[in-house]
Amino acid sequence: MVIEQVAMRVPPDIWNCYERTVQGLPRTTNTCEAWHRRLGTLVGKHHPSLFVFLDQLQEEIGEVDVQITRAEGGYTPVKRRSALEAAEARINRIVERYAEYKEHGDVPTYIEAIGHNLGGRFH
Structure with a gap:
């Protein structure tokens, strides 16, 4: 019941990662968050001056070029x-079989299998 209420408030295209998984794209923003943390560490301050920030950003550009x-x-x-x-390979295999799960009316098993392979946090 709670899942249905959330699904009604938040459209699936916001939270569903099926297409991203099928396309081989990341399902999370972890790489962006890691880069943000790295940049914050390089700058060394929560609120740097514009010049300090730009200097560190130029260094980061040099690192990316390398x-x-x-x-x-x-x-x-x-x-x-x-x-x-x-785990990534298992999730991809499960996602590739989504049509089978749906055809057999077994979407709850599909969801359980995905949850089991997301670190076991969702079962």
């Missing part, structure tokens, strides 16, 4: 932990 050059040169970045990769 990363781009390395990627173009064939350098492979540090891989994610294998446990995360395995």
Whole structure:
């Protein structure tokens, strides 16, 4: 009942990650949040002056340029932990089978399987 109330207030295109998963896109904003934290650490202040912020932003641009050059040169970045990769693969396999779950009227099992593979927080 609570889920139905939330679903009525928040449209699925806001919270549903199905299309992003099918397209191989990230389901979270973790990379953006990590970059924001990194930039905050580089700046070292909660409210830097404009000049301090711009100086650190220029340094970050230089670092990104180095990363781009390395990627173009064939350098492979540090891989994610294998446990995360395995969970990602399981979620992708489940999402690929969504049509089967729906056809058999077994969407609750689909949702449970997804929840189980999101770190076990949702079952």
